[in-house]
Amino acid sequence: MGEHKLTVLVVEDEDLLLQAITKKLELNQMTAVGCKSGKEAIGILNSLGKIPDAIWLDYYLKDMNGLEFMCSLKKDAKFANIPTIVVSNSASPDKVKSMLALGVKKYYLKAEYRLDDIIQTVKDLINK
DSSP: OOOOOEEEEEEOOOHHHHHHHHHHHHHTTEEEEEESSHHHHHHHHHHSSSOOSEEEEOSBOSSOBHHHHHHHHHTSTTTTTSOEEEEESOOOHHHHHHHHHTTOSEEEEGGGSOHHHHHHHHHHHHHO
């Protein structure tokens, strides 16, 4: 029968970017669940009923940063191993190292990658 449709939780506080990412994911036959804050994302994770296949995380959110989000995620064993990709406007070596230490699989600078390239990485990570 039909294949399982991959679900990606997108945490991005810029409206236009959130819309563009969710549209691109859907064009790639994935279900995108968009949210604009870290707290909203944690709430959605708790109410979804199923764990998403991956999380697309903006580092700088209005209510928390990526480190705080990942620490919050790691507190709950059922969310601790969701493949997470950070897509941010800034990336100091220390910040990247800290995020990778918390289990982030990839860290991308928005300006350096096309959405299609990042989406391919999301697919590759999920299919590993």
